[in-house]
Amino acid sequence: MGAVLFSKLQVTDVSKLFEAVGASADWGAVAQYTRQAIRSTHAAATLSTLYVKNLAVLDGVLEPQMFLAGDRLSTADLVCHVALSAVFASFDDEHKWALCNVSRWFDMVQHMVLELEPPSALGCDLIPFNYEAPEILPVVSSLRPLVGAAGPTGADGAAAAVPAPPPTASAPVDAPTEKAQKKEKKEKPKKEKPTAPPVAAEAGQSDISKLDIRVGLIISVECHPDAEKLFVEKVDVGEEAPRTVVSGLVEYMPAEALLNRRAVLLCNLKPANMRGVTSQAMVLAASKEDGESRTVELLSPPDGVPVGERVLFEGHPGEPLAPNVIAKKKVFEAVAPLLATNQDRVAVYDGVPFMTTGGPCTVATLAGGNIK
Missing domain, CATH: 2.40.50.140 (Nucleic acid-binding proteins)
Structure with a gap:
């Protein structure tokens, strides 16, 4: 679970993770466990390959069961949901469908979490999911890394997968012609432009x-x-x-x-x-x-x-x-x-x-x- 959260667990009694959640939740414990969780969608997209690698293991665990602890919602589900919110916000549909068991679990938990009235500081906003399944489910091995916030985005604002550039026709590479050789000899190497001098210290600037x-x-x-x-x-x-x-x-x-x-x-x-x-x-x-x-x-x-x-x-x-x-x-x-x-x-x-x-x-x- 530590690999999934990508953080050092802060609560010493790990058994607390698997306590059943009833009408209320220990949000203080959840906040402690996820103190170092990644909150930035940009950062999550940059690390998508690492998340996919670890979530693929969790996907297999969740195939035969509803929740992390089996058939009941536990603190572990709340912790992983909060820690993975930025990740699922960055995932496109292909990533979500390739990890369909984790996606099913996350979507189910996020709707249950809203009923428990989590603190706004934990950022438990609903992440959109496309329920129209593709004819052929993508597989984890086919997933490409996601780009950061500066790259293209999908319809839900999440970072999109980097498309492969289309192949371009190119002429066969021949030996340089005599004309090209003469031109190459005439061309002088370009002088490099001088770089800007480093910023000088301002008068009275503190160290x-x-x-x-x-x-x-x-x-x-x-x-x-x-x-x-x-x-x-x-x-x-x-x-x-x-x-x-x-x-x-x-x-x-x-x-x-x-x-x-x-x-x-x-x-x-x-x-x-x-x-x-x-x-x-x-x-x-x-x-x-x-x-x-x-x-x-x-x-x-x-x-x-x-x-x-x-x-x-x-x-x-x-x-x-x-x-x-x-x-x-x-x-x-x-x-x-x-x-x-x-x-x-x-x-x-x-x-x-x-x-x-x-x-x-x-x-x-x-x-x-x-x-x-």
């Missing part, structure tokens, strides 16, 4: 505003091939391609706790070679020591904040500087001692919150921790 801190989504996690204490992650930070990030988190959390997790990253550090792998950003985490033990927790942006959004600090305007300037001026080294979590578990710089359009960035439990 924290020189850093490019963004919301990211960790889309893959692997163990470093040559360092047992390092993870190698691919992270979507709102650019054309994901960045490779090396982090020393192996001792503090499993890979499953990172995969498909939204995080906060420092993106304008100079790329660094970490035991043969180039790291292009840094995942920010809070830590706190208690005797010989050390606890580490990733900074979490609020739900719904777009991937790639820059984290800002009130009273500290300014554009981020180029990585080489950050390294030369040792900007992060100057900022690091003032990065912490306050008593409300909010990430702060010298008391000023890490702020997004959806609110401040936080950690799960560590108050008074150091951030780096």
